Amino acid sequence: MASAPVSVVIPVVGKKSKLRSLYQFSPEIKKKTPEKGVKFVEPSTKRPKVATEPSDSAALDAAKTAEAQRKAEEDRRKEESRIAAQKKAEERKRKEEEEKKRREEEERKLEAERKRKAEEERKLREEADRQRKAEEARKERAADQSSVQGQSGVPKPPPAAPIVTSKGLGRYVSSGASSGGAGGYNPNVIGAKDTVGDIYYKTYTEEERGDAPHQAPWSLRQKDTFVEFGPSRDWYLNQFTPGEVNRQKAKPHEMLYRTYILAEANARSANHQIVREWRTMVRERADWEAYRERVLKRVGEFEKAKATFDEEKAKFEADRKAEEWGREGLQKKLHNVEEQLAKEKAEFKRICAQDNERTYALRQKIVGLEATVADLTSKVEEAQGEKTAKQQMEVELTEAKVQLSNKDKDLHAKDVEIAELKRRLNEQIDRCESLEIDLEAEKVKATDAEEARAVSTAALNVAQTNYSEAQGIVDTLVSEAEWMRTRGIVLVANSILNAGELDRAVAALTDAARAVGHRGGYLECADHVERMLGQEFDTSHCSVTEQADAALAGAENSYDNLSLPIMDLVVSALKKDDWCQRLKAILDPPITVESSDEEAAGDDGGGDDDGDDGEGNEDDDGEKKEDK
Known part of the structure; x- marks a missing residue:
């Protein structure tokens, strides 16, 4: 008896549909139709023992x-x-x-x-x-x-042209100008009692600079202080290579003295140039502008998001309608598929019934043939002489077996056809389940869209509140930045330039340097006399004692550790939240002096004359105050 072929059933992953109940088969059909991989063995009739003669062994x-x-x-x-x-x-x-x-x-x-x-x-x-x-x-x-x-009546300079003079770029102009007024060296300018500050205020000029705007050689920032002068001086002046050190040692006394005076004058001019750089420090304004740009960017992004949301909402409505129409079409299609499956089920049952009847008839025929074989075998025992008839019966038996083999082939083909029909049925069931899952996914998408709309509305309210708060902060920052740009930086620069501690430290350092240079020149001359005359020269009559080097070191230390009180006040004020009011109280206190009518009229006339200068004369005013 041939058995049905064994097939592997792949389990369906997903939600079980209720449609499976429509395709359950009746018990009668199940009894007649063997499942895949199950062997049915029919009881066979006992064959009688056949005793053959040796002549029939072939x-x-x-x-x-x-x-x-x-x-x-x-x-x-x-x-x-x-x-x-x-x-x-x-x-x-x-x-x-x-x-x-x-x-x-x-x-x-x-x-x-x-x-x-x-x-x-x-x-x-x-x-x-x-x-x-x-x-x-x-x-x-x-x-x-x-x-x-x-305001000033001066033609506007080119915006980004580099400052080039007869001495080179703009960052080296102050060094050359401080040494001679026109960029060259003039030893007659330095007097016997002139300090470094006197040399700077007498020789500094901006004629070579012309109408070009001021170019900043250093990248300073607002709130930078001048408490530590030593690192700045080391950075810009005293970092020499070994070759430069040897060259300086090889110079004579006069050249060394001249180099030292020029270096100190350049240091002073560099310090004052750094002070002038504070006018361009607008970091807070840049921060405010960046914050304003961020706020405007957020507002623009919100407008774009709002427009995008409206478009997505309209698209969602259109998609929802299209989904409803598609759902109705899918329901109709599902109904048609169910009808088709019902027809295929009825056809499948009919085919199974026909196959069962045909198989039963074949089995009955096989039993009959086996009985015929038994009868023929008994006849062979009874009539061994009828060999020709017996062989004929054996041929018929062989043909019957061949027919039985052909029937087994037909049964196998039917089993394959039944397996294919079941596979198609499972595919239809899986397709229906996938349609249900897609419907659930679309519902979840609709819920997510509603939640996104609520989040966008909340973000709009928060952005409007932040914009109103930022507008108030921006107005305050604008007024404070305007005062700092027009008045604050000028007042800080004038306070530093008018500090007496700075002039005293520079004067002490110059006196100590002059004393050291005088003693060095005296000793050099004495050595020259000894070499020329060949006798020892008494150097004890020098007016400068040996403690001049220690005095110079002490003066340099005092200069390096110089601290201005006005800078301490400015730094402490900048650390507070109300720094602008504190700076106004420190640098620009209100004047409450009462004046008569005539003095007021005279002051008004003078104010008109001074107003024509504009902001271009701020450096001259600072220099006049320092001279006083």
Whole structure:
């Protein structure tokens, strides 16, 4: 008896649908139709023992050989069918895994493409913002320069031209100007009792600078202090290479004295130039502008998000309507599929009934043939002489067995057809389940869209509140930055220039340096006399004692550790929240002196004359105050 081929059933992953109840088969059909992988063995009739004569052994051997060949053929077909079913299952599983990998790869590629596009859009937005900020800054600088030109009557200089004079770039102009007024060395300018401060105020000029704007050689920031002068002096003046040190040692006394005086004068001019750089320190204004740009950017992003939300909402409504229409179409399609499955089920039952009847008839015929074989065998025992008739019956038996083998082939083909029908049925069930899952996913998307709208509304309210608060802070910062730009920096610079501690430290350092230079020159002259005359020269009559070097070191130490009280007050005021009011109270206190009507009229006339100078004479005013 041939059994049905064994097939591998792949379990369906997902939610179990109620549609499976429509495809349950009746118990009668199940009894008649064997399941896959189950063998039904029918009880066979006992064959009577056949006692043959030695003369008939060849016929019996031929029958046994045919029976063995038939069994071997059946076993081979069973094994081939089992291997084919296993290969089909493995192929189907491999295809499903490849499809899953392909979908994951596509999703990964789409995600990478989306991230790349988002990164490109972000870079483009940043580049556009940077260009817009640069354009606005350029326009503001142009507006400031035009306003200064209108007040002072001086033609506007080129915006970004480098400062080039007969001595070189602008950062070296002050060094050359401080040594002679026009960039060259003039020893007659330095008097016997002149200090470094006197040399600076007498020789400094900006004629070589011309109408070019001031260029900052250092990148200073607001709130930087001058408490530590030693590192600054080491950075810009006293960092020499070994070759430079040897060259300085090889210089004569006069050249060393001249180099020292020039270095100190350059240091003073550099310090005053650093003070003038404070006018361009607008870090707080830059921070405020950056904050204002961020607020405007957030407002713009909110407007874009709002417009995007409106578009997505309209798109969602359209998608929802399309989904409803599609759902109705899918329901109709599902109804048609159910009707088709019902028809296929009825057809499947009819085919199974026909196959069962045909199989039963074949089995009955096989039993009849086996009974015929038994009868013929008994006749062979009774009539051994009728060999020809017996051989004829054996031929008929062989033909019957061949027919039985053909019937087994037909049964196997029917089993394969039944398996294919079941597979199609399972595919239809899986398709219906996937449609239900897609419907649930669309509902979840609709819920997520509603939540996103609520979050966008809350973000809009927060952005409006932050904008109102930022507007108040911006107004305060604008007024304070305007006062600092117009008055605060000028007052701080004048306070530093008018400090008596600075002049006293410079004068002490100059006196100590002059004494050391005098003693060095005296000793050098004495050594020269000794070499020329060949006798020892008494150096005890020098007016400068040996403690001059210690005095110079002490003066340098005092100069390096110089601390201005006004700078301490300014630094402590800048650390407070109300720094602007504190600076006004320190640098620009209100004047409460009462004056008569005539003095007031005289002051008004003088104010009109002074007002024509504008902001261009702030350095001259500071120098006049220092001279006084």
